[in-house]
Amino acid sequence: MDDFEWDEQHVSGMEDPDIASWASKSSEDGDVEETVIDGMASLTVDEKEGGYLGVASGAALLRIIDPPPPTSRRKSTISRARTEKASIGSATIPPNFYAQPNPNRHILDSMIDAYFRLYHLSYPIVHEPTFRAQYSEVIARPNGDCWLILAYVIAAIGIYTTSTTLESNDLPLFAQAKSMLSINLLETGNLTLVQALTLVSNYQQKRNKPNSGYNYTGLAVRMAMGLGLHKEFQGWNISPLKMEIRRRVWWTLCVFDIGATITFSRPLSWPGDGIEVAFPMNVNDRELTAASQTYPPQTNEVTPYTAVRSQASFHMATNRIYARVISKPFPTAKELLHLDDTYMGEWLANIAPYFAPQVSVPPKYNFAHAVMMWRYRNLRIIIYRPFVIRKALYARNGRSDESMESHQAYERCLDEARNTIAGIRDYWAANEHTKLAAWYALYFLFQAALIPCICLRNSPISPQASEWRSQILATLSTISSLAPVNSSSPRCHQVILKLCGRFLQDDENTGERLDAGSDPEPVGGLSPINESPQTQMNNVYSMMWPNVPALEADVVMQDDAWMEFLRGEDPDLGGEFGV
Known part of the structure; x- marks a missing residue:
């Protein structure tokens, strides 16, 4: 039995500048190449190289509707990809760049400005006035190499997130930060290192090293708890600003940790009990300074801390829903509807009115606001999509899955998918095209x-x-427009065409609206995909346990909970599905 080992040492993070050559993203026989390690955990359909990706990941659903090719073909693409990535990565970093860390020489003010202009407004793990004073050496830079690592990572993130092209000028800066990380640093513990490790983790995920990022997050969480960031001590002699910075670091780390956990569909590791630290206050930096002796009143407008406060409270409200979705037995529609209405409904009712879904926010906060709403809709898609899968399989067999609760779950999933597609299309049409947004x-x-x-x-x-x-055509159009700043877009475009291309031909304008360089499958009549319900359901095994043969899966599962859910009350489907 294979395991989930992975090696991301040679994943350079380089972008493919030839975005116009969509066909180059395909393998020689015309199929989309399967061996991909991506930070979104949506394209990795092969269990090798990508680590464990569970039932709630995007890759899981893709495995159901488009299973991976035979192992022999994957092995050749793996070795070829490793060779190409190693050769690309080794040629991109100036050999003399790392002779001596010198942030005053290597880091430009524009890089710092870029970081605080966009990324910081969603993830304010660093106090901007304090960092800028340290960077300018107005005040001392704390913790030696830890601060240097933090500075280089901030510069790299600033370049990467605000870039509007596929250039990779951030890579040398991050490599400098990484060169200063050593095992010896783990024998120390300070807030600066927690900030640095947290930012390294998120950068690595964005640069398609998801498991590396996952590991860095784990280090940051352990160190944060070792520093007591999860606690507020009564009578503690600490200034309001220092306490607030600790809160921001803790809850930004929470957002990254739980966000990655859901992306990869792994068990929650964020502590559910013993957390006694308040959410960050919604204040502007000018209202809480190093000279403040008391906490100011919170403001009723969007601040750099609104997004992390909203997202952290969202995760705290919905963790139990996610934990239930990835557990056995699979929850019923009635249970999920109750969890949704109770916990997500309560969070939505209590979100600050100036950050609610339908309100307009100041333009500089458009990205932070949009991502919060996309994340909310995405979790609802995740919890309800098994009912979409089951209904789709039943439709092939002429069966009905129309209990009131199941139908409501199905409709909620379709509604959130439609709203997400439309919302992202509208956002991309109206806002700056940065790598982070893409x-x-x-x-x-x-x-x-x-x-x-x-x-x-x-x-x-x-x-x-x-x-x-x-909806699919709108998706294809939006994905095409993402390509100048996201090198994964061509592959996503081709995956969708591979899945649905021949079914889009019914639209009389399809020929004009599809990308000229992409050839959908030939029209075969508007009949369902030529896969039996049994075949599609068998693929669910590889979604749940991607390295376990179907005939062994019942042993691993210990019961048929998941498959019983998909079979539902359909005796015909149950009869043909023998394990």
Whole structure:
């Protein structure tokens, strides 16, 4: 039995500048190449190289509707990809760059400005006035190499996130930061190192080293708890600003840790009990300074700390829902509807009115606000999409899955997929095209688009088919426009065309709206995909336990909870599905 080992040492993070050559993203026989390690955990359909990706990941759903190719073919693409990545990565970093760390020489003010202009407004793990004073050497730079690592990572993130091209000028800066990280640093513990490790983890995920980032997050969490960031001590002689910085670091780390956990569909490791630290206050930096002796009142407008406060409270409210979704037995529609209405409903009712879903925020906060809403919709897609899968499989067999609760779960998933696709399309049309925005847009868009994809493949003559086609075409158009700043876009575009291309031909304008360099499958009539329900359900095994043969899966599962859910009350489907 294979395991989930992975090696990301040679993943350079280089972008492919030839975004116009969409066909170059395919393998020689015309299929989309399967061996991909991506930070979104949406394209990695092979269990090797990518680490464990569970039931709630985007890759899981993709495995159901588009299983990976034979092992022999994967092995050749793995070795070829490693060779190419190693050769690309070794040629990109100036050999003399790291002779001596010198942030005054290597880091430009514009890089720092870029970091605080965009990334900081969502993830304020660093106090901007303090860091700028340290960077300018107005005050001392604390903790030696730890601060240097932090400075180089901030500069790298600033360049990467605000870039509007596929250039990779951030790589030498990050390599400098990484060169200063050593095992000896783990024998120390300070707030600066927690900040640095946390930012390194998120940068690595964005640069398609998800498991490396996951490990750095674990180090940061352990060190943070070792520093007591999860506690507030009564009578503690600490200034309001220092206490507030500790809160911001803790809850930004929370957002990254739980966000990555859901992305990869792994068990929650964030502590659920014993957390006694308040959420960050919603104040502007000018209202809370090093000279402040008391806490100021919170402001009723968006600040740099609104987004992390909202997202942290979202995760604290919904962790129990996610934990239930990835557990056995799979929850019923009635249970999920109750959890959704109770916990997500309460969070939505209590979100600050100036950051609510439908409000307009100051333009500089558009990205932070949009991502919060995309994340909310994405979790609802994740919890309800098994009911979409089951209904799609039933439709192939002419069966019905129409309990009131199941139908409501199905409709909620379709609604959130539609709203996500439209919301991302509108955001991208109206806002700056940065790498950071493109990364999140592609992640949430691709997961949402798989919902109409699986519906259209199985029910191409449904009354809703025209709407599904419209959503998929809108997705393809948006993904095409993401390509100048996201090198994963061409592959996502091709995956969707591979899944649904022939079903889009029913639209009379499809030929004009599809990318000229992409050839969908030939029209084969509007009949469902030529895979039996049994075949599609068998693929669920590789979604749940991707390295376990189907005939062994019942031993691993210990019971048939998941498959019983998908079979539901369909005796015919249950009869043909023998394990």
